[in-house]
Amino acid sequence: MVIAALAALFALPAFAQDTAGGAAAQCTADADAKAALYQSFLSNYKGNPEQQKTASQTGKDYITKYGNCPDESDKKIASFIQNWVSKYDKAVRDFACTDSFNKKDYTGTFEACRAILNADPENVDTLLLLARAGYANVTLPTPNKTRNADAARMARRAAELIESGKAPAKWDPFKSRDEALGFLYYAQGVFLSETSPTDAAAAFIKAAQSNSTFNREASTYTYLATIYETNELKKLVDEYTAAFPPGNPIPDEKKAQYDQMLAQIGKVQDRIIDAYARAAAIMNADPKADAARKKAVMNKLTGYYKARHNDSDAGLNDLVANVLSKPLMLPGQEPAPTPTPSTTTGTDGNTPKPSTQPTTTPGSKPSTPPQKPPVTKATPSAKGRAARTTSGR
Incomplete structure (x- = not known):
């Protein structure tokens, strides 16, 4: 067996030579066809x-x-x-x-571009195009959200690559790197707002803090406020209502819990107020702002503001006028709450009346849906065309 194996081993070079010789012979024999x-x-x-x-x-x-x-x-x-x-x-x-x-076959674009990403997963141009395709899909007259998960991944990966220093062949249709990043953050928020609101909020915060026009886009902040309402405030209100049913006195041993829950609710409300105030300020400066949406945002803002200020709107106009000159209020960075004695009683003399009343009701949807995303900023048709390949000999 060993001898046979050695014989086979030593025969390999000769076999290779025979194969090469055969290829050469075929190339020569097929010279005319070749x-x-x-x-x-x-x-x-x-x-x-x-x-x-x-x-x-x-x-x-x-x-x-x-x-x-x-x-x-x-x-x-x-x-x-x-x-x-x-x-x-x-x-x-x-x-x-x-x-x-x-x-405008935006859903089909994901399939058509798959081969490019299979060959080059870090192709920034293609990732950007797919983020735009997903965004265009959700801004159609009848929004198509079937590709939102894919589009969110494309937008996130494109942003990561651009942040790391990579760039597309050209930034068009965006005016700059910052504008492209602002769009990618904003688009991620739109794609994730229903399925992953926590991630969506983080994306909208990035858009709000970016050096792009999306930090002056009212819907950046109405989206953010709505996520705070539905994803945080509603849960806290439900927990508060379960712990302290309306009309029931608060036992002394639960006063600390009562104060803590009200403080948590107040912090979220403060962020909601900050977000709606920014949206209102941007709309006030825009003569083309939709009047109905502007009124709806102001109504929401007023309701939250008065709940935090003893049913008074004093100072609200000043807040709106100056809010854009201040940093965005972030989770964990809310102003310290004003202490409210938990012994304050309500109108019935029995039920304590918190100074911060939640302004949403369990199970209710926000009365003001987020303003529709801007369609004109990042959805122009792609200008690229595959150039004919004409390499010289």
């Missing part, structure tokens, strides 16, 4: 799209049949053809991706 196939490639590779398609198939046939020919001149031809075919295939993939977007 030359004709190459000439067919040369006749088409600089032509119109149909001719280039023919050249691509001819080139692949040539590589399959003669890609291993040992002659140096054959190697150069095979390398030239392979280089052109690779560029052509990439151009076809790129065109299919952008063409789908340009035709």
Whole structure:
């Protein structure tokens, strides 16, 4: 057995030589067919799209049949053809991706662009385009949210790559790197607002803190306020109501819990007030702002503000006028609450009346839905087209 194995081992180089010799013999024997196939490639590779398609198939046939020919001149031809075919295939993939977007087939764009990301997962241009496709989908007259999860991943990855120093071939349609990042943060918030509100809030906060026009977009803040309402305040109100049912006296041993729960509710309300005040300030400065939405935001803001200020709106106008000059109020950075004695009694003389009344009711939806995302900022048609690949010999 050992001798047989050694014999087989020593026979391998000879076999390799025979194989190489066979390839060389075939290349020589097929010289006319090989030359004709190459000439067919040369006749088409600089032509119109149909001719280039023919050249691509001819080139692949040539590589399959003669890609291993040992002659140096054959190697150069095979390398030239392979280089052109690779560029052509990439151009076809790129065109299919952008063409789908340009035709407003935003859902199909994800499938059309998949091949690009399979080959290059960090292709910033494609990730940006898919984030825009997902955003365009949710801003259609009838929003299509089927790709929101995919779009959120694309937007997040694009933002990570840009933050790390990578850049697309050009920033168009965005005016700058900062504008692209602002859009990506905002878009993530939109995509995640229903399925992952905590992540959505973090994304909207990034948009609000970015050096982009999205920090002066009213819906950045109405989205944020609504998430605070539905994701945080409602839960706290439910817990508060369960612990202290209306009309029941508060036992002394629960006064500390009572004060703590009211303080937590107040902190969330303060962030809601801050967010709605920013939206109101931006709308006040915009002569084209929708009057109905502007009124709805102001009504929400007034309700929360009065609940935090003993049913008074004194100082509200000053808040709106100056809020944009102050840092965004973040979770954990709310102002210290004003102590409210837990012995204060309500109108019935029996039930303590907290100075901070929750302004949402369990199970209710926000009466003011977030303003629709701006459609004009980041959804122009992609201008890129797959250029014809015309490499010279």
